[in-house]
Amino acid sequence: MSHDERTNPNAPVFESNPDASGIRIWDPIDKGSFVFHTPVPVSLERADTDTFPVPIDSAVRLRTNRLDVPERVDFNVWDSDGSISDLVNPCDGDWHSEQVAYLEIPTSPMKLYVHVDCPLSIRERNGGVHIDLGEERTIFIGSRSHSDSPVGTITVTDNVEDVMRAVSLLGSSLKTLDPERSFPTLRGHPPLIERGDEFSVPPNIVRPETEVRLVLPPERRYVYAATSLAYYLGANVVPGDSPRLETPNRRYSLDGTGGFDGFEAEVSRVFQHLFFLDCIIRDEGSYDIPVQEREAVEPLLDFDCSSLYERSLAEQVDTYLDVPFDVTEPHLPKWCLTTDLVPSEANVGALPFIADELSLVRCPTPTTHVQPAAEAPEIADFCRSIQTPSESGGSTPAVSPQPTTSKEHVWIGDGVPVGGNKATVDSYRRRVDHDSSERSTIRVQIVCNDTNMKDEGEVREQYSFRDTSRHEVDIAYDLTVEELRTVFAADVDYLHYIGHVNHSGIECADGVLDTRTLDAVNVESFLLNACRSYEQSATLVEKGCRVGVATLSDVSNDPATKIGCLLARGLGAGLSFWSALSIAQSETLSGDQYVVIGDGSLTLCQPFSRIKPMLFIETDSDGGYTIRIKPFYPPCDSAGSMFGSVWDDDMTQHLQSDWIGDFHLEAETLDEVFREESMPIKYDGDLYWSDDITTKDLR
Known part of the structure; x- marks a missing residue:
């Protein structure tokens, strides 16, 4: 079912999977995708959403004898009366029932239900799951986005x-x-x-x-x-x-x-x-x-x-x-979010978004302003540039909010929090005002405007999106002012700029582009990986970007390159800008000089199972491993959502926990986990990514 056939333009899109027989479901709001494989190609017909006992935005009808999910997922089994009768963890072994009305996949990137009304079996096979219907049958698949729109x-x-x-x-x-x-x-x-x-x-x-x-x-x-x-x-x-x-x-x-x-x-x-x-x-x-x-x-x-x-x-x-x-x-x-909201008339428009996230709210009193220190003169040669605040055009004071115990912390008001997240009312409004993309391809544009930094151009290889996500990652070198102006006007999900920013703007091959002169900004998110890029970045958010990452001071080349690569890995794995930057900041001494501006809850894509785990691993004396999980939740999973691990024998669910564990895994099982998806790994104080290592690298 194409985008134009939907009565609701924000409803999930069903389409035939171009890479293999089956169905792909795409959420144009949260950019999540989910795939069912089928033994042979299937024909999709638009179906009535009233077929399901829960609210559904879009649905299709098809005939098949089996649905395959390429990754391990759990299921809620629903009776025809709209109640949950069983929970299925395929890792516990084969499961069969003589009559199933509906299957829900609770960890999918969008709400997803399958109306089968027949006997079925669920089996874990080769890291994925088979849903066997016994014979070819007519079934219905329904979906709705986790994101809602305001009614007025x-x-x-x-x-x-x-x-x-x-x-x-x-x-x-x-x-x-x-x-x-x-x-x-x-x-x-x-x-x-x-x-x-x-x-x-x-x-x-x-x-x-x-x-x-x-x-x-x-x-x-x-x-x-x-x-x-x-x-x-x-x-x-x-x-x-x-x-x-x-x-x-x-x-x-x-x-x-x-x-x-x-x-x-x-x-x-x-x-x-x-x-x-x-x-x-x-x-x-x-x-x-x-x-x-x-x-x-x-x-x-x-x-x-x-x-x-x-x-x-x-x-x-x-x-x-x-x-x-x-x-x-x-x-x-641990609570999801605390927002420091300066209680001004201008900030009243932020209240619905704060309520939607169930954020705790603090109304700060005047806060001590701090000026980020420049790099020491002796390392100036290794910096992207060295400028004084006046030379960089900087006029926004840095602020030091009181610490919070929440997972995320946002500042809304004058000033910018050092090492924190600066949101604006306009960036929140763009959550609901922006048009849903009619394309299901994620577009990343890398711009390297300094020949001495071409090594950082290799960051292109760090964007390891899931196989079920369609994506394009392009790189351009030494763009002119007009070429970069054209990039900002293009339909791009993420712009990764590598180069220099001076007091006049962003340096290009033939001059400087001041973002204040841009007539159109259609780039949704960005990283300006250059010294003192905050002012130019803040203007981009004012002109239409939903979120960006900027620097408050001079940054050295090597840490800047590391931050850029870690952001690429985190965003490509489905982490929000908040979460991706928090991991990157923890890996460099100058990480606190980077700040998220705008709606830091934005993601480039969604993990297949919606929640992205970070594993903390220790070696056991018996040759196995002890695992603790730090879950990173998508913005749609605010307070009240649940998380459980397939390693819990009784499928225990936890309220949105900061940590889950400890679990003991043998090397063979842990290697299977590494192969399932790209996720951050902490071992012996060092950060790895699961698709780069095996347990042999942990010895």
């Missing part, structure tokens, strides 16, 4: 009480008020917020009736800090003297230790506590998939999970607040 826009004035009314309406996108809204796909993207002359809201945006109120002082910082909590509870946000959470049966103070700092910490604490307990009881519903954290916490609770599940959201909140924090806090997973 709320207009607010600069009156803070208008902002309170808008935040009260963010919960209108919740797809359920049951504890299952702790699953990312059941929350829905909140409506957008923009500034205007008067308050207005479309008629289809209506706050859910949750009987929960947030009473807050009518100050912008209080409202911003409580945004995610208000959204998740569908709370009505109203002005009052002292901050508190109210239900029909109780009032809970949010003062904490007093003052705004006490409130900010208490909101974060309450939010994580309530959310975690929703995750504990949600498997009482349709998704009967308990998490390891429930096993640990349930014996400590004074309520019955099954009974509480049937009660209203407000009653659940009351019960949760009776549970002491010291019961839940030892078991809380």
Whole structure:
């Protein structure tokens, strides 16, 4: 089914696999792809999405006797009544059932369901999985993107009480008020917020009736800090003297230790506590998939999970607040994201995106500004350039935010965080405003504009995309100003620039290109791997790029080359810009001089199994290996998603954990893992990539 045949232009695309018999599914929003192989070529016909018991964006009908998945994946088995009846890990051995209604592949890059309605067998073979239908049958495959679009826009004035009314309406996108809204796909993207002359809201945006109120002082910082909590509870946000959470049966103070700092910490604490307990009881519903954290916490609770599940959201909140924090806090997973949001009128448009990510919010006070130091004079010859801040045109002060324990940390406001992630309201808006690509090929353009750096041009070989991803990686040398201007106007997913940036702009073969003079910027993401490239990079984001990586100071050639290569490996493996840069930064002393500007959650592609593991390996005395897994989650898997390892005998699922393990593997099994996909490996303090090594290299 081609792009033009879809009623929803953002829906996943089904197409015949050009490389082998079968089907390829492509998500134009998140750039994820998934492949089923079939014994012979199949004909795809558009199908009714109502065939499935869950919301589906697009579906096809086909006839086959077998579906093969080229990598090992798990399955949820659904009954015809829409409930999960079994979990299948093919590594546990062959599995068979006399009647299966639906199969769900929970780790695929998009939501993916197969309607079979027949007996079937699932077998692991040669690192992949066979789904055997016994004979040729008509089946249906349905899909929807993990990403949702906002249903409308709320207009607010600069009156803070208008902002309170808008935040009260963010919960209108919740797809359920049951504890299952702790699953990312059941929350829905909140409506957008923009500034205007008067308050207005479309008629289809209506706050859910949750009987929960947030009473807050009518100050912008209080409202911003409580945004995610208000959204998740569908709370009505109203002005009052002292901050508190109210239900029909109780009032809970949010003062904490007093003052705004006490409130900010208490909101974060309450939010994580309530959310975690929703995750504990949600498997009482349709998704009967308990998490390891429930096993640990349930014996400590004074309520019955099954009974509480049937009660209203407000009653659940009351019960949760009776549970002491010291019961839940030892078991809380590391939170996904903390956003430092300067509480200005201009930043109000960021609130829906912050809520969508369930980010914890801090509203910073004036922060110490720091100036990144230039390289020492004696190593100037080894740098891409040496400039003073005035020579580079730099005027944006660096800031040092307070550390956070979250996995990711974003700054939204004036200044740029050293070694951190700088987001803007406009870059967030491009998540939903950009047109979905009609092509399913990932385009990477490398530009090397310095003959002395042609060795770094070999970075082309580092873009090792999955075999199921279509991609083009081109390299050009010594571009002129007009040639580089044309590149920025082209439909390119990622531009990797190698060369120099001076006070006037990006150096080219015949002069300098100042990004402020660009009329069109269609490049989606970029790396300007040159000294002090922040100002030119920030302009690219202002003009249309969704995300970029830039430098704050002078950088030496060898570390810069290493950063460029590591970014290429990470992005090609499916990591977000945040995650890819964090790995690269940890490998060089000058890594903190690189910063992500814009929407760092963007990925160039999606891993086949959606979540990319990083393995930390130690050698055992018996010749085997102990493995710990650090999962890197895609942006669609915000708080509440689950992760499990095929090495868990009982298929234990963990809430979005920072670490999972320890697992003991023999060398032969670990080599099979290395061959399955490209992933970062840490062994004896050194970084490797799985497709470059075998266990013999670890001895």
